[in-house]
Amino acid sequence: MTRRRQIYEGKAKILYEGPEPGTIIQYFKDDATAFNAEKKGTINGKGVINNRISEHVFSRLSHIGIPTHFIRRLNMREQLVRQCEIVPIEVVVRNVAAGSITKRLGIEEGEQLPHTLIEYYYKDDALGDPLIAEEHIACFGWASNEEMQDISSMAIRINDFMCGMFAAIDVRLVDFKLEFGRIYDGDFSRVILADEISPDGCRLWDMNTGEKLDKDRFRRDLGGEEEAYREVARRLGLLQGEDNGPGEVLDLSSHRNKLRGSANPPKK
Ligand code: TMP
Ligand code: ASP
Numbered sequence: 001m002t003r004r005r006q007i008y009e010g011k012a013k014i015l016y017e018g019p020e021p022g023t024i025i026q027y028f029k030d031d032a033t034a035f036n037a038e039k040k041g042t043i044n045g046k047g048v049i050n051n052r053i054s055e056h057v058f059s060r061l062s063h064i065g066i067p068t069h070f071i072r073r074l075n076m077r078e079q080l081v082r083q084c085e086i087v088p089i090e091v092v093v094r095n096v097a098a099g100s101i102t103k104r105l106g107i108e109e110g111e112q113l114p115h116t117l118i119e120y121y122y123k124d125d126a127l128g129d130p131l132i133a134e135e136h137i138a139c140f141g142w143a144s145n146e147e148m149q150d151i152s153s154m155a156i157r158i159n160d161f162m163c164g165m166f167a168a169i170d171v172r173l174v175d176f177k178l179e180f181g182r183i184y185d186g187d188f189s190r191v192i193l194a195d196e197i198s199p200d201g202c203r204l205w206d207m208n209t210g211e212k213l214d215k216d217r218f219r220r221d222l223g224g225e226e227e228a229y230r231e232v233a234r235r236l237g238l239l240q241g242e243d244n245g246p247g248e249v250l251d252l253s254s255h256r257n258k259l260r261g262s263a264n265p266p267k268k
Pocket of ligand 2: 219
């Protein structure tokens with residue numbers, strides 16, 4: 001037996017060398033961090049749930065023609081993905097004001113934005129992932145203008161698709177973060193969707209009650225984060241597997257009150 005080689009350990013995932021060249025294994029941890037890792041904790045079972053949710057979302061996105069790094073899920077906590085060079089930009093898509101934009105611009109949380117906003121942050125922990133202007137990206141060589149055109153059009157398509165996917169399960173997609181990677185083919189390269197899409201990097205509010213079903217429960221000490229992540233997976237139809245009997249699914253209803261915690265009741 002040989003020990004597989006660890007390539008990188010991030011805040012919520014570990015990357016290992018994959019079985020074939022050009023592949024990587026993404027291992028999803030239960031570790032949770034917030035505020036640039038100033039706050040640390042664990043959310044029991046988060047890795048398992050995020051692996052399933054991300055598999056589901058990436059598979060659905062590839063069906064509508066979005067190129068992604070996802071190949072297949074390997075087991076409860078791991079998925080096989082294409083190796084790519086991560087573009088050092090965090091792409092945040094916002095439909096409703098929440099989080100940093102409310103503080104930066106003094107906008108009330110929950111306000112529907114007049115139109116969808118795309119923001120770019122430079123991925124650098126030492127700098128605290130600063131918000132950047134789009135012009136900085138080509139200027140500092142982080143991505144080319146052509147790549148940014150592909151990235152922004154993919155981000156809009158992903159948002160349209162995900163808004164519908166979540167609306168169908170009574171969840172409002174408030175905002176989310178995407179990461180993209182570059183893959184090389186001879187002299188050419190193209191960008192594909194990478195990283196993960198899960199309640200760690202999305203704001204998801206129950207359409208009817210305003211309950212937060214995402215990492216804000218951890219960031220803001222609201223409690224009930226395990227139940228919230230499971231609720232998203234359950235509504236997406238992902239909990240019928242061997243580890244989730246009907247009893248467990250029914251149990252979630254008893255966490256309803258615990259899941260409440262939004263200071264902002266939904267605007268109808
Ligand atoms: P923000 O309101 O804190 O800027 O976050 C916007 C969205 O991006 C939110 O859905 C959470 C996600 N996000 C991450 O995935 N990673 C991060 O490091 C940050 C700051 C936000
Ligand atoms: N994951 C980020 C961190 O710990 C921040 C966040 O998601 O709020 O730095």
